[in-house]
Amino acid sequence: MPLSPPAGETVPISAPLLVHCQNLSKNFNGKPAVAGLDLDIPPRICFGLLGPNGAGKTTTLRMLLGQSPRSGGTLEIFGQDIELNRRQIRQRTGIVPQADNLDPDFTVEENLRMYGSYFRLPTHEMDRRIPQLLDMVELSARATDRIDTLSGGLKRRLTLARALVNEPEFLVLDEPTTGLDPQARHMIWSLLHRMKRNGKTILLTTHYMEEAERLCDQLMIIDNGTLLAQDSPTGLIRKYCESDVLEIRGGIPKEAMGRLPPSCRTEHAGESLYIYSNHAKPLLELAQGLPDTACLHRHSGLEDVFLRLTGRELRG
Numbered sequence: 462m463p464l465s466p467p468a469g470e471t472v473p474i475s476a477p478l479l480v481h482c483q484n485l486s487k488n489f490n491g492k493p494a495v496a497g498l499d500l501d502i503p504p505r506i507c508f509g510l511l512g513p514n515g516a517g518k519t520t521t522l523r524m525l526l527g528q529s530p531r532s533g534g535t536l537e538i539f540g541q542d543i544e545l546n547r548r549q550i551r552q553r554t555g556i557v558p559q560a561d562n563l564d565p566d567f568t569v570e571e572n573l574r575m576y577g578s579y580f581r582l583p584t585h586e587m588d589r590r591i592p593q594l595l596d597m598v599e600l601s602a603r604a605t606d607r608i609d610t611l612s613g614g615l616k617r618r619l620t621l622a623r624a625l626v627n628e629p630e631f632l633v634l635d636e637p638t639t640g641l642d643p644q645a646r647h648m649i650w651s652l653l654h655r656m657k658r659n660g661k662t663i664l665l666t667t668h669y670m671e672e673a674e675r676l677c678d679q680l681m682i683i684d685n686g687t688l689l690a691q692d693s694p695t696g697l698i699r700k701y702c703e704s705d706v707l708e709i710r711g712g713i714p715k716e717a718m719g720r721l722p723p724s725c726r727t728e729h730a731g732e733s734l735y736i737y738s739n740h741a742k743p744l745l746e747l748a749q750g751l752p753d754t755a756c757l758h759r760h761s762g763l764e765d766v767f768l769r770l771t772g773r774e775l776r777g
Contacts, residue, residue, distance in 0.1 A: 614645025
């Protein structure tokens with residue numbers, strides 16, 4: 462089975478598209494939640510959909526899964542219209558929802574069997590798949606445990622295993638690691654890397670920029686239901702941010718700011734000042750005159766891109 466490309470590299474444009482959306486739109490009470498979105502996902506990559514709260518991410522996912530009819534545009538998955546072929550597409554798709562919806566009345570293994578029955582999987586096939594899935598997510602020893610005995614991280618691992626019961630080609634994950642501790646988050650990342658190596662196509666939403674940088678080959682940033690930017694993580698950083706940034710907490714003398722070259726760009730957020738430059742030297746010279754606890758020099762990252770495009774103001 463072909464391996465997925467390394468993160469940051471794209472599948473050749475000649476590859477057939479697994480997801481194709483053109484001018485996709487969704488209106489609620491006459492107001493656009495998604496407005497003319499174009500979205501193409503080739504196979505065997507991890508594609509990230511980013512945006513602040515209310516940007517239209519969940520609405521877009523619901524249309525892609527056939528859970529909400531589109532108001533306009535084209536939406537095809539596996540070359541089929543989702544609204545006309547939802548059942549066939551669903552058979553080939555695995556879903557990890559934002560909130561855990563495991564059945565608390567059943568054990569770990571029973572949850573997987575119940576889910577497999579929705580796809581009419583024969584008993585002998587579930588007997589083969591379920592032990593493999595439990596082993597993959599390291600839950601074999603908890604197979605007979607009830608759901609209410611599991612931690613949040615274990616529940617997320619089980620939800621991921623459940624999404625794989627039908628051996629899908631396409632995985633859709635809505636904020637798969639929200640609320641997890643760092644150890645559980647890294648475990649999920651490792652599992653998703655394995656899925657990609659096994660040829661799965663992954664679409665995920667996340668608020669963790671580190672997660673998006675680590676997992677995604679391509680990223681789309683949306684806001685107010687429209688496209689702001691799309692590229693690989695490194696491509697977005699190169700395109701929208703300078704290479705270096707100096708974070709300064711608290712005030713800074715005006716004469717120090719006056720010594721910065723005009724090419725430096727500044728952003729304010731509360732009591733913090735961010736100074737961006739493609740040259741580290743002026744930032745390091747400025748930092749030398751400030752307490753170590755008041756400033757931090759680092760390379761720009763995806764979070765800088767996200768905040769530049771969507772703003773630093775809090776969303777409801």
